[in-house]
Amino acid sequence: MNRVGIIVDIPHSGERTTIDAAEASGKPMMASHTGAKAVYDHMRCKSDEALRAIAAGGGLIGVNALPSLLGPDATLNTMLDHIDHIANVVGVEHVAIGTDNTYSGQWPEGLSGYPNARFNSRWWGNWSAQNHPLSGQSDDAAVGSLAWTNWPLYTVGLVKRGYSDEDIEEILSGNFLRVLEANRPEREVRV
Secondary structure (H helix, E strand, C coil): CCCCCCCCECCCCCHHHHHHHHHHCCCCCEEEEECECCCCCCCCCECHHHHHHHHHCCCEEEECCCHHHHCCCCCHHHHHHHHHHHHHHHCHHHEEECCCCCCCCCCCCCCCCCCCCCCCHHHHHHHCCCCCHHHCCCCHHHHCCCCHHHHHHHHHHHHHCCCCHHHHHHHHHHHHHHHHHHCCCCCCCCC
């Protein structure tokens, strides 16, 4: 993966796989959308040991904006708690915002969606509330402070927590750009 420019990204991986991948990768890797297990003990969050393993190779940890993975009734402040913890454990240069959600507005008038579409809860597996009861049922990511339309509030929150302009730039984009650049393939094909 390193040779051809594929970034090792382990947000859905468990503890051992995360640490093994960090040891195996010769280029900075990422957990593009996760959280800090020390803040909220969810199976999708990373332990401090895993955070250190990712950072040791120059990688980054992107904090998601999904309440079910950040903590019960999570809000923007909860997401910022995860960012603070990760920055304290491995440094600002290894933390980013990796929302893992998209705009999901209402269908335009006159459209009703896909006629035969059916939601299948099997995709969620052990992430569902019945298997992880602390996940909560908050819709904050869609309509509250964690909604993607509130990126300006993410910045305001970082300012209020005392991050410098340079740190905020790294968290909002710079760290992702650094890891993307470091993972360019050894030999690029030009067309």
